Amino acid sequence: MAIIESYRMEDYLDLSEEELDRRISTAKEAMGDRLLILGHHYQQDDVIKFADFRGDSLKLSQEAARSQREFIVFCGVHFMAETADIVTGDAQKVILPDLTAGCSMADMADLYNVERAWKDITNIAGEANILPVTYVNSTADLKAFCGKKDGVVCTSSIAEKVIKWALDRTDKVFFFPDEHLGRNSAFKLGIPEDEIIVWHRDAPLGGNSENAIKKAKIILWNGFCSVHMLFLPKHVEYFRERYPGIKIIVHPECRREVVAISDLCGSTEYIIKTVKAAPPDTVWAVGTEINLVNRLRKEQPDKTIFFLSPTVCLCSTMYRIDPQHLCWVLENLVAGKVVNQVIVPDEEKRWAKIALERMLTL
């Protein structure tokens, strides 16, 4: 590979696309089977083309858990890299090319406030009658909280199954941080609307009466994904009017009103598989992040694929993982330097792993 004189990130900013491509490929080759690159479906084309595996959150965490490779470079967001660190062995190192690649939804729930809410809820409902379920889009300390309380983690692809698992064991579920995934899953399980309540983190008792808490089957934290909030019922109506026979497929982080009038709903992996398996000449409108939809359109030229919203719904934090950062972390690895390692503290890791393993065995 080319001899680089400096490993400062700034020195990568002005490199041409061709040079970055060449240097990433060279560094990847030099690392050989010591390295695994994982890429989430929302990653930009110039990054995901270097991934050994692409997937949704579930598939990527399974892949990380299976891998014996020394270094795992995670092209995704911070909670995904944390999850990979939790499920991998002590000698393995997980690297996130840009540590500022977070998830705004995950940031909406923090341990202090979740513990406060848990105390209020269990004072009314009794701790034996409720289990916590955290969406994988959450910080490691919340996963650890679930591990300690006999709870579990879920991803968008198995949220329903996980909530059912919890409700088979207890009377209620406290679900965080995504209100919409929680509500969409509860509806699929046939939970009546008046047994689904929202916990507003700044209001006393989350804005609920004691009776409503006692009656609830599922209590939803009021977090959301700002990308998926941009899809609205009027967008579904627009496409239905203009393209009779069109299929609308959306991610379960979309609001209930959108999911209710769409044809299909599922994780990023499910969306890709479903559209790919559809007959040629079918027409689709897809409600999820734009990098995924644009790539699907390119890869499936025999179908007509629309983006469901007129607004550009881009996950700006996923987008922080760019070829510049990928090249920088890989060339450092070749030089024997680990930069941007994501490390979950041991005690947190131990409990979070319990909650994650419960999910992975389901």
Ligand code: 13P
């Ligand atoms: P998936 O698990 O469906 O890939 O979803 C991850 C995510 O962050 C969606 O916004």
Ligand code: SF4
């Ligand atoms: Fe988080 Fe939304 Fe981005 Fe997914 S799309 S990583 S939920 S901010």
